[in-house]
Each structure stands twice: as C-alpha cells, then as structure tokens.
Amino acid sequence: xxxETTLFILGVNHRTAPVAVRERLAFAEAEVVPxxxxxxxxxxxxxEAALLSTCNRVEVIGVxxxxxxxxxxxxRFFGTDRSVDLDxxxxxxxxxxxxxxxxxLFRVGASLDSMVVGEPQILGQVKLAxxxxxxxxxxxxxxxRAFHKTFSVAKxxxxxxxxxxxxxxxxxxxxxxxxxxxxxxxxKTVMLMxxxxxxxxxxxALASLGIESLLVTSRxxxxxxxxxxxxxxxxxxxxxxxxxLRMADIVIGSLAVTRPILTPSDLETVLRERRYRPMxxxxxxxxxxxxxxxxxxxxxxxxxxxxxxxxANKSLSERQREAEKAAVIVEEEVESFARWMxxxxxxxxxxxxxxxxxxxxxxxxxxxxxxxxxxxxxxxERVERLTRGLVNKLLHRILSGLRGNGAAAPDPLxxxxxxxxxxxxxxxxxxxxxxxxxxxxxxx
Numbered sequence: 001x002x003x004e005t006t007l008f009i010l011g012v013n014h015r016t017a018p019v020a021v022r023e024r025l026a027f028a029e030a031e032v033v034p035x036x037x038x039x040x041x042x043x044x045x046x047x048e049a050a051l052l053s054t055c056n057r058v059e060v061i062g063v064x065x066x067x068x069x070x071x072x073x074x075x076r077f078f079g080t081d082r083s084v085d086l087d088x089x090x091x092x093x094x095x096x097x098x099x100x101x102x103x104x105l106f107r108v109g110a111s112l113d114s115m116v117v118g119e120p121q122i123l124g125q126v127k128l129a130x131x132x133x134x135x136x137x138x139x140x141x142x143x144x145r146a147f148h149k150t151f152s153v154a155k156x157x158x159x160x161x162x163x164x165x166x167x168x169x170x171x172x173x174x175x176x177x178x179x180x181x182x183x184x185x186x187x188k189t190v191m192l193m194x195x196x197x198x199x200x201x202x203x204x205a206l207a208s209l210g211i212e213s214l215l216v217t218s219r220x221x222x223x224x225x226x227x228x229x230x231x232x233x234x235x236x237x238x239x240x241x242x243x244x245l246r247m248a249d250i251v252i253g254s255l256a257v258t259r260p261i262l263t264p265s266d267l268e269t270v271l272r273e274r275r276y277r278p279m280x281x282x283x284x285x286x287x288x289x290x291x292x293x294x295x296x297x298x299x300x301x302x303x304x305x306x307x308x309x310x311x312a313n314k315s316l317s318e319r320q321r322e323a324e325k326a327a328v329i330v331e332e333e334v335e336s337f338a339r340w341m342x343x344x345x346x347x348x349x350x351x352x353x354x355x356x357x358x359x360x361x362x363x364x365x366x367x368x369x370x371x372x373x374x375x376x377x378x379x380x381e382r383v384e385r386l387t388r389g390l391v392n393k394l395l396h397r398i399l400s401g402l403r404g405n406g407a408a409a410p411d412p413l414x415x416x417x418x419x420x421x422x423x424x425x426x427x428x429x430x431x432x433x434x435x436x437x438x439x440x441x442x443x444x
Contacts, residue, residue, distance in 0.1 A: 005344045007146060008067045008097040009104055010074045011052075011059030014115050017092035019306045023287035024084045027053040028256050029128070035081060036136035042080075043073035048143045050133035052108075054125050055170065055286040055305055056115050061105060061129075063142045067097040102146070102337050106330045109150035110157040111164075115305075116173060116312045118163045118319050121197070123154050145340065153333045160329060163322040171202035171254075173308045174282045178250050179209060180311075181280050181301070189247050191215040191236075193261065194254035195223035198284055202252055207231045215248060217241045219255070242266060246273040252282045253289030260291040267300060282308075350399060357391050 012022055027035055032051050039049055039060070048063035058078075064070035075093060079086035096104050107113045109126045130147040133139045139147075158164055182188060190211050192199055195218035206214060214233030218224040221237055228235040236244050245251070245267070255261060267279070276299050283290045283304045295302045365372065365387065372380055 005063070005142060005341055006065060006067050006097055007061070007063055007101045007105075007142060007341070008070055008095070009059055009061050009101045010071050010093060010095055011057060012089065012092045012094070013057035013059070013113070014306065014309065016094055017089065019286060019288060019304050020292075021089050021092055022056070022058060025058045025078055025082050025089060026286050027051060027058070028258075029132070032129070032132045033136040036133060036138045038081060039074070039077050040136075040138055043070065043077055045069040045073055048140050049074075049138045050129050050143055050147070052126060052129040054122070055284065057108075059108075061101075061143065061146070063140075067095075071095045098341075099334055099338050102341075103330060103334045105146060105150050106153045106333055106337075107327075109154040110326055110330060111154070112157075112323055112326055112330065115309055116169060117323055118165075119169045120164060121169055123151070126150060126154075142341075142344070146337070149333065149337050153330060156333070157326040157329055161322045161325045163319060163326050165319070165322070169198075169201055170284055170305065170308060170312075171198050172205045173312045174202060174252055174284055174303075175205040175209065177282060177303060177308065177311050178206075178252075178280065182249075185209045185211045185250075187212050188249040189213045189215065190250045190252065191217065191241070191244065191248035192227075192233075192252050192254075193217050193238075193241070193289060194252075194256075194285075195220060195227045196254065196256075198254040199252075200227060202254065202284070203227055203231050203233070213247075215244055217244075242270075245270045248279065249277070250280045250282065251290075252284065254284040255289050257285060257287055257289055259287070261289050262294065263291040264293050264297055267294060267297060271297065271299060284308075353398060354395060357395060361387050361391050 012025060014022070032053065036049055036051055039046065039051075043049075045064045045066050046060075046062045047065070050061045052059045052061065060074050062070060062074065075086060075090065078084070078089070104113065109123055111118050111120065111122050114122050126147070130139070130143075133143065178190070179185060185206070188211055190206055190213075192203055192206075192214065195216060199216070199218070203214065203216065214228065214231055215236050216224045216228040216233050217236040217238045218227075219238055221235065224235040224238075227233070251262070253261070262281070271279070278299045278301060281290050281294060281300065281302045283302065286305060288304055290302055290304075292302070292304070294300050365383075372383065375383070
C-alpha cells in the first residue's frame with residue numbers, strides 16, 4: 001500500500017504499574033522533545049510518535065506499518081533511554097493497536113481512564129504532549145488527525161454528560177486525605193513543596209478547609225511568593241526549606257525532581273525538634289518527592305500517589321453512570337476515526353486510478369489532435385472541460401463505491417485492489433483497444 005496507517009500505543013499506567021516503576025520511566029516536560037528525536041533515530045519502524053508522561057502514565061502514541069516491531073523497538077528505547085532493565089517493567093506494558101489504540105487515546109483525553117474519573121487536568125496534558133511532538137517534528141497526517149479528534153471527543157463528552165460534575169483532581173484527593181487524617185485543619189500548618197499547576201490547585205483546596213498557616217516553597221521563588229501572597233501564606237526559598245519543616249504538620253510534595261528531596265536523615269532531627277508529634281507526608285510527584293524509607297520512621301506517615309487511589313474511588317460510583325454515557329460517545333467517535341483510517345489505506349489505489357483515467361483521457365485527446373487543432377480555441381476548451389468532467393464523474397462513482405461502509409459493503413482494500421487491476425493494469429489494453437486502423441482520428 002505504501003502508507004503506514006496503524007495507530008499503536010505502548011505504555012504503563014496506574015493500573016498496570018506501581019509508582020515505583022512509573023517514576024523510573026517518567027520524562028520531565030523538558031526531556032520530551034529530545035527523547036522523541038532520539039526515538040526517531042533508534043526506532044526505525046515508528047513513522048510518527050508522541051510521548052505522554054504524567055504522574056499516572058507514560059505512553060508512546062505512534063504510527064507504524066509493523067506494530068509488533070514498533071512495540072519491541074519502543075520498549076527497548078524506554079529501557080535504554082531511562083537506564084532501566086527491560087525485564088523489570090516489560091510485564092507492566094500494555095500494547096494496543098488499531099481500534100483499541102484509538103479507543104484508549106479518546107478515553108484518556110476524555111478522562112475516562114484517569115485515576116480520578118472526570119478530572120480536567122489530563123486533557124491539558126494530552127494537548128501538551130501533542131504540542132511537544134509537533135515541536136520535535138515527529139507527528140504527521142495520522143497523529144495530527146488523531147489528537148485533534150481526541151480534543152473534540154473530550155469536548156463533546158464534557159458538553160453532553162455530567163462527567164466533570166463534582167469531579168476531583170489528585171490535588172483535591174490529597175487534601176481530602178489530609179482532612180481524614182485530622183479532625184480539623186484549623187490549627188495545622190501545611191508546607192506545600194511546588195508552585196506549579198498541581199500545587200496551585202492543592203493550595204486553593206487547602207485554603208477552603210481553613211488551615212492555620214501555609215508555607216510554600218518552590219524552585220522558582222517568585223512563583224512561591226505569588227502563590228503565598230494570593231492565599232495569605234508564607235513563601236520559603238527551596239534551598240532554605242529544612243528549618244521550616246519542624247513547623248509543618250502536613251507536607252505535600254509536587255516538585256519535578258529526579259530523586260527524592262526528603263530522606264530519613266532530613267527528618268530524624270526534625271522529629272526530635274517536634275517532640276515526635278506526627279508528620280503526614282503526601283507525595284504527588286512522579287518521580288517521587290519523598291524517599292519511601294520515610295515510612296520506617298516513628299510518627300512519620302507517608303502516602304504516595306498510588307495510596308490516593310482508594311480515596312479517589314470513593315467518589316467514582318457517583319460518576320459511573322455519566323462515564324457509561326461518555327463511553328457510548330467514545331465508541332461512536334472510534335468508528336468515525338477508524339473509517340477515516342480505512343480510507344487512508346486506499347489513498348495510493350485512489351491515486352493510481354485517478355492517474356490511470358487521466359492517462360486514458362490524454363491518450364484519447366492525443367488521438368484526435370488533428371481534429372482538435374482545427375477547432376476554435378473556445379471549442380477546444382469546451383472539449384477539455386467536457387472530458388475532464390466525465391472523468392471526474394466516473395471517479396466519483398468509483399470512489400463512492402470504494403468508501404462504502406454499510407453492513408453489506410465488501411472489504412474496501414479488496415474492492416480497491418480489484419478496481420486498481422481493472423482500471424490501472426488494464427489501462428494499456430484499454431488504450432490499445434481504441435487504435436482502430438480504420439479510424440481517421442475524427443469523431444463520427
């Protein structure tokens with residue numbers, strides 16, 4: 001066929017892999033474009049690719065003519081690029097192609113595959129993944145269409161259902177957990193590590209619960225100052241945050257890090273200074289902000305992003321009916337996109353047929369050149385338009401038949417191949433059949 005049109009997805013998510021695996025495969029935003037360009041150089045079978053890396057999933061959405069080969073190449077790329085033994089995560093990988101991959105992408109964008117069903121952040125993350133792939137130059141016809149369709153499906157789901165009604169994000173789940181830990185937060189101090197989107201949502205949710213004081217620290221001190229000022233908190237320079245830890249009853253981490261920013265040695269002294277009053281650490285980061293060994297310390301209670309799943313699922317049933325309505329919409333859109341993909345596969349055949357019919361038209365016009373040259377220019381233009389119109393009408397009927405999608409319609413690839421053989425491979429014979437030795441080159 002000559003066109004690579006199989007959409008595939010390879011990745012891990014919160015259902016198939018724990019955070020300990022996901023964080024080792026995760027890519028920071030600044031790493032995505034260089035990684036896609038490296039992938040293009042090592043995964044030869046991948047024609048198009050985008051990389052979606054969030055706290056709950058790491059996925060490559062790609063296009064290839066040989067999906068099985070692409071799966072193997074991308075899996076090896078993950079292992080090599082992240083310096084992780086393939087055997088340590090191979091069992092957690094899911095491999096989707098064709099309709100399953102289309103369905104998965106649409107469900108992800110519509111927040112039906114999120115840990116918190118209906119949360120609004122994932123669509124922005126999918127849009128960012130597409131923008132970064134475009135910047136890397138690794139998207140073309142199929143992924144351009146697939147992502148834009150994903151955005152429109154998400155919009156339709158939001159507009160046609162109540163999937164986002166009362167929805168919670170991971171940040172609000174974290175705050176809900178904090179509210180469960182303590183009877184009240186009105187006398188508690190919270191340290192928020194991070195001042196990005198996740199931190200901002202968390203801070204607003206905390207403020208609604210009336211905490212006594214809020215400390216905000218971030219790599220970008222100006223952002224910490226702005227967020228603290230907005231909510232009446234105190235900004236703390238990241239490089240000087242440790243003395244303030246003894247004041248914090250709850251520490252919520254959402255920094256982009258490559259290794260934990262808090263370790264047991266950091267908190268042993270803090271606990272003594274607090275007279276061993278409990279500290280609750282809620283880690284929203286992937287990779288994780290807090291060393292998992294902190295759970296071994298007395299009066300330290302650490303929750304990571306996987307621990308939030310149970311809290312999130314408490315409100316899942318309230319949106320399950322809306323999710324079922326959304327799933328129906330997704331299926332309709334999957335069929336629409338799959339039909340477009342099928343048509344894409346017969347494009348080379350359509351082009352062959354068009355060229356063959358244009359060739360036949362040119363041959364016939366050439367045979368009657370002597371007669372045509374005797375006509376006034378206006379008449380020759382009329383003949384040109386007439387013959388071109390006939391070709392276009394015939395092409396329209398042929399292509400409508402090839403694109404038939406009713407239940408009784410034959411396989412379009414088979415039909416296209418039959419048409420190609422009749423109209424293209426036989427075009428020479430058809431042209432020769434018109435070479436009548438008694439034909440004087442003038443119309444009868």
